[in-house]
Amino acid sequence: MSARAIKGALLTLGFWLMVIVLVVYAVFPFYYAVITSFKPSSELFEVGYWIDHLDFSNYTAVLTQGSFLASIRNSIIVAVSVVAIALLLGLTASYALGRVRFRGRTRVMMLVLGVSMFPQVAVLSGLFEVIRTLNLYNSPGGLILSYTIFTLPFTVWVLTTFMRQLPDELEEAAIMDGASPWITLTKVFMPLMWPAMATTGLLAFIAAWNEFLFALTFTLTDSERTVPVAIALISGGSQYELPWGPIMAASVIVTVPLVILVLIFQRRIVSGLTAGAVKG
Amino acid sequence: MASVQLDHVSKRFGSTHVINGVSLSIEDGEFVVFVGPSGCGKSTLLRLIAGLESITDGDLMIGDQRVNNLTPQERGVGMVFQSYALYPHMSVYDNMAFGLKLEKAGKETVAERINETARILQLEPLLERKPKALSGGQRQRVAMGRAMAREPGILLFDEPLSNLDASLRVQMRNEIARLHGRLGSTMIYVTHDQVEAMTLADKIVVLRAGHIEQVGSPRTLYERPASKFVAGFIGSPAMNFMAATLVDATDTGCRVNVPGLGDIDLPFQARDVARGASLSLGIRPEHLQPGDPEGDNRFDVVNVEYLGNECCIYLDNATDTFLTSRVEAATPITRGDTVSLHLDPQHVHLFDSDERALARTGADRQ
Amino acid sequence: MASHDTAVAGNTSRPSGRERGTRVRRRRVRAAWIFLTPMLIGLLLVAGWPLMRTFWFSMTDASLSQMGGASFIGLENYLVYDDGWYGVLADSLWWNSVWNTLYFTVVSVGCETVLGIIVALVLNANFRGRTLVRAAMLIPWAIPTIVSAKMWAWMLNDQFGIINHILISLGLIDMPLAWTANADLSMWAVIIVDVWKATPFVALLVLAALQMLPSDCYEAARVDGIHPVRVFFKVTLPLITPALLVAVIFRALDALRVFDVIYVLTSNASSTMTMSVYARQQLVEFQDVGYGSAASTLLFLIIALITVAYLYLGRRQLGGDS
Numbered sequence: 001m002s003a004r005a006i007k008g009a010l011l012t013l014g015f016w017l018m019v020i021v022l023v024v025y026a027v028f029p030f031y032y033a034v035i036t037s038f039k040p041s042s043e044l045f046e047v048g049y050w051i052d053h054l055d056f057s058n059y060t061a062v063l064t065q066g067s068f069l070a071s072i073r074n075s076i077i078v079a080v081s082v083v084a085i086a087l088l089l090g091l092t093a094s095y096a097l098g099r100v101r102f103r104g105r106t107r108v109m110m111l112v113l114g115v116s117m118f119p120q121v122a123v124l125s126g127l128f129e130v131i132r133t134l135n136l137y138n139s140p141g142g143l144i145l146s147y148t149i150f151t152l153p154f155t156v157w158v159l160t161t162f163m164r165q166l167p168d169e170l171e172e173a174a175i176m177d178g179a180s181p182w183i184t185l186t187k188v189f190m191p192l193m194w195p196a197m198a199t200t201g202l203l204a205f206i207a208a209w210n211e212f213l214f215a216l217t218f219t220l221t222d223s224e225r226t227v228p229v230a231i232a233l234i235s236g237g238s239q240y241e242l243p244w245g246p247i248m249a250a251s252v253i254v255t256v257p258l259v260i261l262v263l264i265f266q267r268r269i270v271s272g273l274t275a276g277a278v279k280g
Numbered sequence: 281m282a283s284v285q286l287d288h289v290s291k292r293f294g295s296t297h298v299i300n301g302v303s304l305s306i307e308d309g310e311f312v313v314f315v316g317p318s319g320c321g322k323s324t325l326l327r328l329i330a331g332l333e334s335i336t337d338g339d340l341m342i343g344d345q346r347v348n349n350l351t352p353q354e355r356g357v358g359m360v361f362q363s364y365a366l367y368p369h370m371s372v373y374d375n376m377a378f379g380l381k382l383e384k385a386g387k388e389t390v391a392e393r394i395n396e397t398a399r400i401l402q403l404e405p406l407l408e409r410k411p412k413a414l415s416g417g418q419r420q421r422v423a424m425g426r427a428m429a430r431e432p433g434i435l436l437f438d439e440p441l442s443n444l445d446a447s448l449r450v451q452m453r454n455e456i457a458r459l460h461g462r463l464g465s466t467m468i469y470v471t472h473d474q475v476e477a478m479t480l481a482d483k484i485v486v487l488r489a490g491h492i493e494q495v496g497s498p499r500t501l502y503e504r505p506a507s508k509f510v511a512g513f514i515g516s517p518a519m520n521f522m523a524a525t526l527v528d529a530t531d532t533g534c535r536v537n538v539p540g541l542g543d544i545d546l547p548f549q550a551r552d553v554a555r556g557a558s559l560s561l562g563i564r565p566e567h568l569q570p571g572d573p574e575g576d577n578r579f580d581v582v583n584v585e586y587l588g589n590e591c592c593i594y595l596d597n598a599t600d601t602f603l604t605s606r607v608e609a610a611t612p613i614t615r616g617d618t619v620s621l622h623l624d625p626q627h628v629h630l631f632d633s634d635e636r637a638l639a640r641t642g643a644d645r646q
Numbered sequence: 647m648a649s650h651d652t653a654v655a656g657n658t659s660r661p662s663g664r665e666r667g668t669r670v671r672r673r674r675v676r677a678a679w680i681f682l683t684p685m686l687i688g689l690l691l692v693a694g695w696p697l698m699r700t701f702w703f704s705m706t707d708a709s710l711s712q713m714g715g716a717s718f719i720g721l722e723n724y725l726v727y728d729d730g731w732y733g734v735l736a737d738s739l740w741w742n743s744v745w746n747t748l749y750f751t752v753v754s755v756g757c758e759t760v761l762g763i764i765v766a767l768v769l770n771a772n773f774r775g776r777t778l779v780r781a782a783m784l785i786p787w788a789i790p791t792i793v794s795a796k797m798w799a800w801m802l803n804d805q806f807g808i809i810n811h812i813l814i815s816l817g818l819i820d821m822p823l824a825w826t827a828n829a830d831l832s833m834w835a836v837i838i839v840d841v842w843k844a845t846p847f848v849a850l851l852v853l854a855a856l857q858m859l860p861s862d863c864y865e866a867a868r869v870d871g872i873h874p875v876r877v878f879f880k881v882t883l884p885l886i887t888p889a890l891l892v893a894v895i896f897r898a899l900d901a902l903r904v905f906d907v908i909y910v911l912t913s914n915a916s917s918t919m920t921m922s923v924y925a926r927q928q929l930v931e932f933q934d935v936g937y938g939s940a941a942s943t944l945l946f947l948i949i950a951l952i953t954v955a956y957l958y959l960g961r962r963q964l965g966g967d968s
Contacts, residue, residue, distance in 0.1 A: 126696025
């Protein structure tokens, strides 16, 4: 073999090594959580990379605990409502921002962008007061309201990007047909926006599903908590003996649906993330 | 009544004047074509009539109603877009029925109208299809059907054929002409293609830089262009222009000198023009006949294009005057020959230094 | 956006002439504002008003149980002299958390950027199974922060953690390290988790930019026989800089307000306390809404300042490039 061929082979080898390292780095923590969750508590403290048999005791422990099921329910209610509200308000707003030229449009866009960059802690005390005034403390309603602060600007921003890409002549055709802006939006544009709405909705869902700070602050009792808070607050007999098995089981339960969603909608998510950022 | 009157209509975008005081009257049932180079404002003018752009100044009348502030729907206009702009998620039927449904027309009325429109446009077998499943020509017809469905008095076309390939374009051109004969509605058509304009129009409006250069029938525009711009824009191959100097002018005509061709007597009224003024002489290629070389009248044949039914001959002379002549296909002339050129004074056009056409003397007026 | 020829129904942002557009256009502008109203009300309710209230609370002695009846005390929450300096600005723990936040942001965003570029370059290469590898890269991004923090807490566990196990069997360390409890290591534990979770985001944005690069630059470089590493620094990097700047600002804004990873991994330990953790602790756990709001306000101002400065510098840099 010539020196050049050896160099080429080494480069190829190096490249594949790199790919393997990256994949292991990305996947291993989750893999390790999965195998931990299937270990009986007796084997928990023996480090191992593989398991011989599946033990479901951690899962039964988590799922028979009523409050964890309640948390899953709360998380679903909150995330779905947040997505619905963000899409509804975001769709009309994105039509206005993406298709109509009017005085103050840039200022509204800047406002939306500004809110999306907000540190959540900065509104914590003010929002606390609003939620208490509206009697939404320790209820999913309070979380739905507060999550709007990060889902809505993001949704508006991404949907506006997509809305801009629809052809001008399509809207003019609708105007010629006598369609009002509302009809144009609902009958002409909305059917074309489904892919964009699916993408944005998915990203908003993930954001709402994962949120922690508001959920921790605005709920008090186990029955009203969302999943991230529930997992964070799982505790054992003492501070130093966390029940790692059940924690990992709970983690896997809330993560698997998300990972499946992400893998199925990989392409859409990538396009949504980049659409939001490229325009940013 | 779907006549259209424009009275000193202007359009400004910010400080850019796109349309400058255009006045025009379009009769009911007329087929009018707006033509001009890109950026001349022809599309904007169409969109002003459609109601998609606001009129900055002047009045737009449809029938005897001032419509400046009416919506497109209230104006009773339908429009066919360059990209067709069909609603991608609706069937052909729903595309055409959309406007009618918004008018809250009854279900039977809608069905009746759409079926009638589909029959005229031969779209009946396609009514359930989505636009994606249609060919270019079919999409074009659906776009026309959608514009027609509400039976507007005026149909507007914005370069509707520019997305089609050449053969389909000729076919659709024919269909549009037939459709006009059949519907009898007023049609306003924008194109940059002067062949489309010539073949379709009852009346051509030549636009240049936001104002009307000339309005007239295709024949008038071809035979009696009012300006050098129109003369050069209409006709293919384009009209030949030669520099000329006014030698003498009388009541019955004038004499001009053209380098290479000598003094020529022409039937034009040029008594207002100063002797020695430079003019521009225009002649169409088919009126420029080559013969045997004689004296100074010598032109080199640079190229000969054989087109089957005719030949185009490209010529050049010592003073770098480039000319085109159109002769019968059987011409013996080949590249490298030297010929003389003869102009028929009846077919010559003369333009002054402002590029306006000089008037012909009474005796020779057709 | 559309040129004048194709713009929708008039596009004068400064309406000129006597008639301000067609009725269609006026109707559209009116509709635009009606369509925006729900969103604007929503944002006002959850962002504008609460932010104003936070500013106000920061100048009162409000407590969590008595938010309504608070009285105005000026800037005392920020700084006051009462036999010694008191207030957020005089609190060494606050300055410690500011330093921690900045340190965390710079180090983690720096690592994520470098790593993200590497991952993006790998994913940009054409190899079999690329889609699968890209999907694998998305997994850390999809996992809830809390879950990833817990997963890593388990892996970094001082007695039974697999990380210590690996390091010991490789002979890199003799004794298990107390990653989350040791004040010297805990910040690194937090950074490790954040880098793991956020690198895919940076990689995806960079990858999107890489895939939009014109291929002729590369062909020209290859024809000229320029070394690939040189090509990367001279051609690729300048071309993806805009996307990189966007990714970095997004990530930096996230890192500056970091809360959940730290709360789960190290709780309120001072060695990893960030501004968000500090503010929330004052506000919720110590129930001192006034003092906590003062910290929140400062956090808001610091982030706003950094954002503006970054955008200003980024624009100047981009301007210089083009």
